[in-house]
Amino acid sequence: MASSPVSKLLRAPTDGFALSGVDAGGTPGVKSKKTARAETEAIAEPLFGLQERLYAERERSVLIVLQGMDTSGKDGAVKRAVGSLNPAGVRITAFKAPTDAEKRLGFLGRIRRELPGPGEIAVFNRSHYEDVGIVRVHGWASPAVIERRYADINRFEEEVAKSGTTIIKCFLHISFEEQRERLLARLDDPAKHWKFNPKDLDERALWSDYMAAYEIAIDRCNTDRAPWYVVPADHKWYRDWALTNLLRETMDRLDPQYPKPRLNLRALRKRLGETA
């Protein structure tokens, strides 16, 4: 376990956030891969128990928002950090480019539909932050529209949080160099070619624009009710460790409890005996 809560170590500062200040290869809170893997594994069981209580309680919920450049490990994070939970209480949504029907709902419309229900843990693989990310980078919306969206997002997330959903927003931060390695690795492995879209290289060429867009989004939409965490993600083992810890710390704070229905145990046992 980290000596300082991971949610503290990785929380983006609210007084002027600069992405350049975060080392994508850093491993704050844990020193070695071996320790991190062991700690990640050790968290699986208590996390499973916490999730069961959240599910049983059926009141509150958790929403994990994952953002990051291609190959930053959003899919891997889902597999590793969420893979050990009970799938019955998990709801994962990967947001792609919006369809025409989705566009008509407004940029938050399709997001709203996938929010977690009571007792659920939802994971968004990409999210409404694409609408101030890729959209900003390519100028697909006017500056005035994008400007309004930050306020819309803050209002939306505030409302979601108030309704009982704890929001954890994670930016998986990889370096330009690490992305190159990962893209090259995909090219080297025929089983990974399906993940490779040559157009991803066009987006890669806009790297600094993306970093700027994320920096602004994280700076503008980083509230205590819907905080941003910047997760150094060059090391996959660190990413998994950080996400698992963030979820664990959140669940510990929520401290969900099994409902205690009033059951007449004696009468019920008697009735069960009689039906034998």
Add this chain to the structure above:
Amino acid sequence: MASSPVSKLLRAPTDGFALSGVDAGGTPGVKSKKTARAETEAIAEPLFGLQERLYAERERSVLIVLQGMDTSGKDGAVKRAVGSLNPAGVRITAFKAPTDAEKRLGFLGRIRRELPGPGEIAVFNRSHYEDVGIVRVHGWASPAVIERRYADINRFEEEVAKSGTTIIKCFLHISFEEQRERLLARLDDPAKHWKFNPKDLDERALWSDYMAAYEIAIDRCNTDRAPWYVVPADHKWYRDWALTNLLRETMDRLDPQYPKPRLNLRALRKRLGETA
């Protein structure tokens, strides 16, 4: 691995099915708990690989329908047999009593909305079979309406199968005596009280009516495109072994393949090198 495919061992016969002929405590295909647990665990890795290919292929899908009496282990089956898959490609729906809005969709309407998308594995925890199960037992629909539903279900499942979804319907078969033990165990454990609904005992009192309703449903809706498997479920380890094997055999038959996009590897590598 079982010497005979599990899908053969557990398939409900199509020439007059009788539930009374199935021993809920049986373990066809595997002798000991130890062997079963080891085999179940050994399947996890190849299954994960098969799922990744199904997901990558994004053409076909799998739908697992779970039915069974209270405590028959539907939730446990989700946790164990599906828990080791990549959650990003899994979609689990627990169908409760239909809401008024759902009722207006017709009994198949809400089912349709939760069908798996291309590449997905969906699990229905209860399903449209409730509409010929509990509904039949309680007489909530007229005999004529229920009669029509069997044909509607067959048509619906045929259509789903034709669209590329392989359907695996499992009846988790527990004995009356085993249900008593499991209900008593819930009463003994305060952490399980939330799962206990005193009304479940009213349903238990209708046990033979339920068995009759399931027998008819399995008999009437047991096609090669949407077959029923009757899984002896008094032993949890057998239930997990059987479901994992059924899924594995299905995925083996589908034999999904990674897409092979035409990539100009040399040009892409060069471009990646240049952007360094």
